[in-house]
Amino acid sequence: MHRKSLTQLAADLQAGVCSSEELTAACLERIGRLDERLNCFITVTAEQALASARAADARIQAGAAGPLTGIPFAHKDIFCTRGVKTSCGSRMLDNFPAPYDATVTRKLAEAGAVMIGKTNMDEFAMGSSNETSFYGPVKNPWDETRVPGGSSGGSAAAVAARLVPVSTGTDTGGSIRQPAALCGITGLKPTYGRVSRYGMIAFASSLDQGGPFARSAEDAAILLSAMAGFDERDSTSVQREVEDYRATLDAPLGGLKIGLPTEYFGEGLDAGVGAAVEAALDQYRRLGAEPVEISLPNTRLAVPAYYVVAPAECSSNLSRFDGVRFGYRAGKPRDLTDLYQRSRGEGFGPEVKRRILIGTYALSAGYYDAYYLKAQQVRRLIREDFLRAFEQVDVIMGPTAPTTAFRLGEKADDPVSMYLSDIYTIAANLAGLPAMSLPAGFVDGLPVGLHVIGNYFAEGRLLNVAHRYQQVTDWHTRCPKGYE
């Protein structure tokens, strides 16, 4: 059953070939047998999942099922789930059963999807390798000595290893797309404001966006349709109807203009990754698309601007973790200041502390204009680059990450080198644009991701562009050894 796509499984459930309870039990069995090697899950909600599966079976029997009814999925442990531990990969929330559901959690439950567990992630989504998790790193199923990418590493590895058909992630600087690339699956970060952030634990509020992981664009379209939509509980949520992302999947690509930014194919790009991306572009030419060279001149400023904006917002958002109302509290505090300092000092790991410190510094008196305001100005320049490009082209393509999956520990001691692994993904967050990664080949047995950036609310177009490619290639169907 684990070899089937979400679309095939939904058809099987409808036809009575299998029940959701059987499917859920099969997923739980695989997780029990294989996850010890990968460490994808922080919490497995077996009893709850089987109960949801039985409810889904009743709904299917009653003829009231949708495309996700009875489908098991893994939920990134950043989404609040009422009564279920929501750790955000941190010691700070190791004792935190969320008292309410995130909007995404509620919407997926209403669609009848079966949450099978909560996945491992970099602490508070701060990392690109899943190594900053309090619960230990996730391993890449293609090579267990390598990282799965981050921050949504557990969700990506779980789909790549066929533990679940689909999963959720969040993307602040590449946290869906980079792990999708490194694990050889399909992942999409929607337009800022498309998916509600309510109950999604905040890292950098002006950049955070939830989205789907799947093994194909078609499956991602189904999950995104259920996740997206206006939410009055999120003040930055956009009031705009959700398209039927599946309806446009098959649109032909003849005449599609693909922008290739010269800045994405230069120094720092691994030659093998570059060659795989070129081969994918040839495939698009055969599909009738026209790649054209473009320039995004402010590209090199994206990572530095991000490492001001994201830590600044993180330092503000994470000030709520003070040991008073929820989360970790240090033992025997001497006074209130000691309670704050030790609860935060003991509850947060080194990378989170580093970002809180950078952000506090950038926002402190006398430095605000020089850092935060400057970065927000540069952010507009980056957005204007894209707006100019989209007057000329329909989508922009390049590599998702400069290299394939790196080794565990390889970059752990050098924050700046780790930050540069998101060099191609960060600009889309700063501009708020939708973007996705899809499997486009291998280098030495490790997957390569093709990055596709679209104009605002062009999620349907991105999925169409990915789907047509997946109709004529089989990279997305490849499975890591030992997980067939």
Added chain:
Amino acid sequence: MALDAAAVAKIAHLARLGIDPADVPEYADSLSAILAFVEQLNAVDTTGVTPLAHPLDATQRLRPDVVSEVDDRENFQSVAPQTEDGLYLVPQVIE
């Protein structure tokens, strides 16, 4: 701009973030490296560029000023480290 140990200690205090004194030099190094990296921004002329706070330049939505939430204190306090009579307990603040 390089940060020294005293600067790190000051920032940590502003953030109410306990840092083991033994770790301060390491933080001073890595924070200085990050600040040196973001220095690149200073080379760009941004005179007259409006800072971008929301990618879609959206403004905050307003809603009617009516009560929309129900009292759920018990549920929310069930995850608190220490409460009493519906109040959160912290170490004594006023002598």
